Amino acid sequence: MSKEWPLWEVFIRGQHGLNHRHVGSLHAPDAEMAIKNARDVYTRRNEGVSIWVVKSADIAASSPSDKGPLFEPANAKVYRHPTFYDIPDDVGHM
């Protein structure tokens, strides 16, 4: 078996105004082919106006086992949510 093409993660922006979203991955020898291939694999039904490709090796990810401590600061801060505040109805919409 000869050398495998590197793996790329593909992100597509569906319409102007939306974020790029991760849709999957593919193998390609370089960025240009990765974009061409992403166009063929992930936008057959007009799903995109923009494509980003990133080598999978370049993605840094948080570790699932760190999930608890990493996201703990947000857990007990209920006052970040609008529903924490009791504004009477008489005030009107807020």
Next chain:
Amino acid sequence: MYAQMIKTDAKRVRGLEEMAPEEQAFQKRVDAGDKIEPKDWMPEAYRKTLIRQIGQHAHSEIVGQLPEGNWITRAPTLARKTILLAKVQDEAGHGLYLYCAAETLGASRDELIEKLHDGSMKYSSIFNYPTLTWADIGAVGWLVDGAAIMNQVPLQRTSFGPYSRAMVRICKEESFHQRQGYEIMMKMANGTPEQREMAQDALNRFWYPSLMMFGPSDKESVHSAQSMAWKIKINSNDELRQKFVDQTAPQAEFLGLKIPDENLTWNEAKAGYDFSEPDWQEFHDVLAGNGPCNKERLGARVKAWDDGAWFRDGLMAHAEKAEARKSASLMAAE
């Protein structure tokens, strides 16, 4: 069905109390409907079974292009040709989504392809049958994609995240596949006597192989039970086969074609059809490599891989040269 005859290493399905803490936590997440993602802890057997199931599903999509690819140059109209091209292109895409999902579990693409080529990984039995007439393209879309949809819709809820997301994408694209096939059948069934006969002949040859796609009864299968506990299998083979017959029989009636089964009758008590089982000996023979087209299908895949080596290697060499040139000019500029 891509899990036709998949083994899970399980001798029996264990209860939560029998599991080590990590596996218990994992099983609780699966039971709660959580998605397992690639870097999450998972039992080794879950990982291995998934690689095999998703990998074989991917192989099935790619090999599945061949029986229909056979008719692209001979489609009767330009519209049918472009539709068939679009369908075959979709199958390539489906294979690619699934290979990528399998690769997130640690299998390499080259490894998966090698195992397909040496026969240690399989693809769905149905693709070892030939497409002899244009009506077969109709029958394949109607029955084969129909059976695939039956299996794939529930799999959208499977426990492994990348597999589940691939299935959602695939299901969105799959329904045109069945509709275009059924449209071909309608056209021919309502056409000349020769066209009608050709449509009936296609149904005759594809009916039982389509029933076989769901795999033999797995009432006693510990592997099926383990896969269901892991939520990588959602319904039993018999359940899916029953649903398929119940859905398809009225469709055949609408066409005015006869399903080649003397025992096909509505059973009021079970609110479903009684029907004849396919010949399971034929199924095992085909999976073992003795179907009508096994050698041709695998031969075509091996040839495509071998003939494409210069292309893969050439593009890689070009990319590496360009990269080297770029870093050389960056260094020269400093």
